[in-house]
Amino acid sequence: MPNDKKLVVGAISSHGHELGHVSVLEQLEEVGEIHVCAATDLVNVEDLAGESTRVVGKYTDVDELLKRTDLDAVIMCARPDHAPSIMEKVVSSGLSVLYDKPASTRSEDLRKVAELARKEGLTAGAMLQWRYHPMTLSLKRALAAGALGDVMTIEGKMLNGLLLYRDTSTYSFDPEKAGHGILSWLGCHCLDLVLYLMEERVVEVMAMVGNLNPEKVEVEDTGFLLLKFESGRMGTFQAGYHLRGGKATYDFYLGMRGTEGFAILPYLEPQEETSGGSEVEHTSTYSLFSEARGWNTGGVRKERFAIPHSPVYGGVMAEALFRDFFEAAQSGAPAPAPIEDSVHMLEIIEAAKESSACGRAVSIPAKPPKGNAG
Numbered sequence: 001m002p003n004d005k006k007l008v009v010g011a012i013s014s015h016g017h018e019l020g021h022v023s024v025l026e027q028l029e030e031v032g033e034i035h036v037c038a039a040t041d042l043v044n045v046e047d048l049a050g051e052s053t054r055v056v057g058k059y060t061d062v063d064e065l066l067k068r069t070d071l072d073a074v075i076m077c078a079r080p081d082h083a084p085s086i087m088e089k090v091v092s093s094g095l096s097v098l099y100d101k102p103a104s105t106r107s108e109d110l111r112k113v114a115e116l117a118r119k120e121g122l123t124a125g126a127m128l129q130w131r132y133h134p135m136t137l138s139l140k141r142a143l144a145a146g147a148l149g150d151v152m153t154i155e156g157k158m159l160n161g162l163l164l165y166r167d168t169s170t171y172s173f174d175p176e177k178a179g180h181g182i183l184s185w186l187g188c189h190c191l192d193l194v195l196y197l198m199e200e201r202v203v204e205v206m207a208m209v210g211n212l213n214p215e216k217v218e219v220e221d222t223g224f225l226l227l228k229f230e231s232g233r234m235g236t237f238q239a240g241y242h243l244r245g246g247k248a249t250y251d252f253y254l255g256m257r258g259t260e261g262f263a264i265l266p267y268l269e270p271q272e273e274t275s276g277g278s279e280v281e282h283t284s285t286y287s288l289f290s291e292a293r294g295w296n297t298g299g300v301r302k303e304r305f306a307i308p309h310s311p312v313y314g315g316v317m318a319e320a321l322f323r324d325f326f327e328a329a330q331s332g333a334p335a336p337a338p339i340e341d342s343v344h345m346l347e348i349i350e351a352a353k354e355s356s357a358c359g360r361a362v363s364i365p366a367k368p369p370k371g372n373a374g
Contacts, residue, residue, distance in 0.1 A: 006032025007072045007326060010065050010095070012086060013048050014039040014078035015171065020313025021077055021100065021127070024322050026052045027312050031326075033057070037065040039078065039086060062086055066093040073123075073329045075322075076100065080184075081177045084109040087124070091116050096123035096329035098322065101188050103339075105179030107346035111368075114339040123328045125335020126342050128192045129317035134305040135265045135286040136193060139256065142263065143197070147290040149260025154198055154235040157253045158182075158190035159270070163213040163221055165247035173217040181219030183209070183349045187239030191345055192337065193254055194227070194235055201344060201368070202235075204228035206361040207352035213241055225352050230366045243270050261290030282307070340368065 007030050011022050025031045035057035038045040049055040059065040066089060074090045076083065077100040084104050090097045091113060103126065104110035117124040130136060142148065160182070171177040172185055183191070195202070205227060209220040222242070227235040243249045250268035264287040283306040290296060310316045324336045344364075351362040 006030065008033045008035070008068075008070045009326075010035050010037060010068070010071050010074040010090075011048070012037045012039050012062060012065070012074060012076045012078065012090075013043045014082040014086065015042045021075055021318075022048065022050055022052055022055070023312040024314065024318050025075070026054055027310065027319055028322060028326075030323065033070075035059065035065060035068065035071070037062055039082065042079075062089055066090065066095070071095055073098065073326060075127075078103070079171055079177055080105045080179045084113055087113045088116060091120055091122055091124065094120065094122070096325075096332075096335075098125060098127060098325045098335065100127050101342070102179065102184040102346065103342055104346060105175075105177075107343050107350055110339065110346060111343045114343055117339060121332040123325065123332060123335050124339040125325060125328075126192075126337040126339070127314070127318065127321065128189060128337040129314045129321045130189050130193055130267065131196055131337055132317035132320045133267060133284075134307070135267065135284060135303075136196070138286055138303060139197060139263050139265065139288070142288055142290070142295075145294070147261055147288065147292050147295045148256060148258030148263065149292055151198070151233060151256060151258040153233065153257050154194055155253075155255040156190045156194045156235070156237040157251060158187045158239045159242045159251040160186050161241065161243050161245060161247045161249040163215040163217065163241045166241070168215055168217050173219055175218050178219060179346075180349050180353070181217065182221055182239045182241055183223045183352065184346065187223065187237070188345060190239065190252060190254065191237055191348065192341065194237060195341055195345065196337075197254070197256065198229055198233065198235065200229050200231055200233075201366060202227045202348050202351075202364055203230045203366045204361050204363050205348055205351040205355050207355040209353060209356040220353070223352060225348070226361075227348070228361075245270060260292035261288065261295070263288045344368070 034054045036048045037059040045058045073096045075098045207225040209223040222240040225237040251270045252268035254265040256263045285304045289300045355362040
């Protein structure tokens with residue numbers, strides 16, 4: 001932080017899916033006061049406050065929270081159908097907002113929030129902490145140095161435990177409340193990294209989505225996507241509730257291939273079930289092969305990362321993202337995972353659903369609609 005002033009932060013929840021984001025605030029020395037708000041009767045405000053010693057205000061009405069004149073920013077964990085209207089109130093109050101994914105059931109509704117935030121010069125972005133994984137950061141540096149040459153393709157995969165391990169009566173399997181299924185609920189973590197690393201928009205999607213689990217739900221439990229980027233580069237992405245072993249069993253992987261080399265990023269492997277958020281501390285080995293000048297003497301490079309322990313939801317990656325968000329909010333700079341990227345991710349998911357329904361490729365504008373800075 002540029003000075004010693006402690007931040008005053010609002011924390012809004014509308015559904016109680018994840019009350020742990022307050023624990024991240026508790027861990028940050030930059031944060032002085034937290035004011036929690038249960039935006040609906042689906043949340044218990046006392047539960048939201050938890051054991052945090054920094055919670056000094058408890059609200060059950062968003063408008064009442066936003067009457068405070070001392071708030072520096074707001075974090076929000078809202079059900080997708082609730083999120084855009086809550087964020088519009090936050091941004092209209094002149095406050096930057098950091099939100100939990102996917103933040104909307106429709107790209108159109110989230111785009112309106114993005115436009116408003118840009119008009120007001122405010123920072124808005126998602127809690128997508130895997131951008132801070134050391135493998136992601138290492139590949140980002142390698143790409144900037146030309147280690148892979150001209151990138152041709154990228155492959156992403158996010159698989160999770162079978163539906164039999166989940167309560168399918170919850171809102172996350174209701175299309176009116178959640179919008180989509182595996183693609184936006186868990187697949188978004190991997191799809192976001194695909195977009196982050198490729199650094200360009202997807203302009204065409206060919207996809208098949210469906211329901212393959214014995215337990216039938218109204219949102220997709222499986223999705224396979226072919227992606228074409230505006231430069232002509234291509235990618236594949238798959239997501240699904242497909243793994244035996246438990247609810248928190250994951251197969252989370254990225255691969256990138258270029259004219260001078262390739263990279264393999266196995267974020268999570270389906271060896272055993274993780275719990276309590278410990279998946280973010282999974283030990284991973286990142287591999288990079290390059291024949292580019294300045295890299296070719298290294299052959300295949302392997303780096304093994306063991307993420308330091310943090311007691312908070314999302315671990316040290318979340319701590320780093322929150323810190324960078326608050327710094328950006330002070331100057332109106334873009335968020336670590338900007339809202340425009342979340343809008344585009346929903347555009348891709350919507351195109352995938354349309355493609356699957358009509359059996360053909362679906363185009364997305366190479367430039368975002370007027371008024372969006374994506």
